[in-house]
Amino acid sequence: MWEKENIYSEDGCVLLQNPHIREMEQDFLYHISLCSGVQNLEEMFSDVKFVCMGGTPRRMEKFAHYVQQELDIKLPTGSALCDISARSYRYSMYKIGPVISVSHGMGIPSLSILLHEIIKLMYHARCKDVTFLRLGTCGGIGIPAGSLVITEEAVDGRMRNYLELEILGKPVQRPAILDKDLAAELKMIGDSEMTECQTFFGKTMCTNDFYEGQGRLDGAFCDYTMTDKVAFLKEIHSKGVTNMEMESLAFAAICHHARVKGAVICVTLLNRLLGDQISTPKEIMEEWQERPQKLAIKFIKKRLNM
Ligand code: R2B
Ligand code: URA
Helix, strand or coil: CCCCCCCCCCCCCCCCHHHHHCCCCCCEEEEEEEEEEEEEEEHHCCCCEEEEECCHHHHHHHHHHHHHHHHHHHHCCCCCCCCCCHHCCCCCCEECCEEEEEEEECCCCHHHHEEEEEEEHHHHHHEEEEEEEEEEEEECCCCCCCCCEEEEEEEEECCCCCEEEEEECCCEECCCCCHHHHHHHHHHHHEEEECCCCCCCEEECCCCCCCCHHHCCCCCCCCHHHHHHHHHHHHHHHHCEEEEEEEEEHHHHHHHHHCCCEEEEEEEEEEEECCCCCCCCCCHHHHHHHHHHHHHHHHHHHCCEE
């Protein structure tokens, strides 16, 4: 019931479905510290083809350097990669050739603000054929820690595949549909080229909380038993849920609504059927967190015929 026809614009430009923006002389992209009409966003960003986002500023800074190295992008002598959005003190954003690397913080509200402004940025900059990727961490359900998961479908904590928003005091539902071909392409690259771990394809449960929202026993509160928790995780696992995190539902719903192609690649930090605490040593965790980035680079290089 959710499928839309002609969901992508014919010339590949990012469409803006807000008529008010067209009438504004300036558009302050407040949380990323940019402004149309003041800065020449087309000159600065029109060559962007990939927008890669992840939770933390540090991880996305590392990714920016990784992209620079892998795409062999040489910066003019004396210049260095810098955080374009530093003055916002909210998100960190880097641009390296055709790639934007940007942090989105934790949870749907933070990701949603960032995506509104990034989509407007792509529109002001007249970017064409842009692919959005979320490179994140998650809890795996019944799969080994350190695995990659490509999201087939995002669902909320009640297994509903749409994002429900309150707009002008009324509930609005936006389908959380991800691009099937893009997900299949990423899964294929994972299977054939990510030799250090397995790549899974499954439903991702997106929750509004890390503790009770994900059925953990180790939060400040817990009014259920270990048996209740395990029964819930096993039930969602039997319905195809491979992992849990906190942004995929909004990422999928916003990309679909904006008619941009998006995919979610996460690494599992633990197997939730075995526990709740994230206690893996830092060095191992660092290595695991590079896995979604590594897969993304392989995909980007393939798309750029490198
Ligand atoms: C994964 O990790 C964060 C919680 O620790 C959250 O942003 C998510 O989706
Ligand atoms: N992120 C989550 O949201 N949940 C986990 O269990 C691990 C990372």
